Amino acid sequence: MTELGLYLTKKSVNKAEIARRTGISKARLTQLTNNTSTKLTAEELWKIALAIDIAPGSLLNEICGHIQLPQIG
Structure with a gap:
């Protein structure tokens, strides 16, 4: 399941x-x-x-907030 899927399930959102x-x-x-x-x-x-x-910014943060830049060096 995707982060979006997890979020919608947690919030009991009706996909239909x-x-x-x-x-x-x-x-x-x-x-x-x-x-x-x-x-x-x-x-x-x-x-x-x-x-x-x-x-929309809050949703973006909820589903993508875990993403980080790769470590360089």
């Missing part, structure tokens, strides 16, 4: 409702929440955030 409100297909949402190799676009993140009534 997100699909309806955003225009993102249920199949695409399934990919975004289950397949770690699927890339989430900025537009998709923005729409999902608005659909679940969270600031």
Whole structure:
């Protein structure tokens, strides 16, 4: 499961409702929440955030906040 999938599960968000409100297909949402190799676009993140009534920056931080730059040297 992806970070987005974990977040939506934790918040008990209905993916069918997100699909309806955003225009993102249920199949695409399934990919975004289950397949770690699927890339989430900025537009998709923005729409999902608005659909679940969270600031897009907050959602970005929730699902990508763990990412760090590689150590050099």
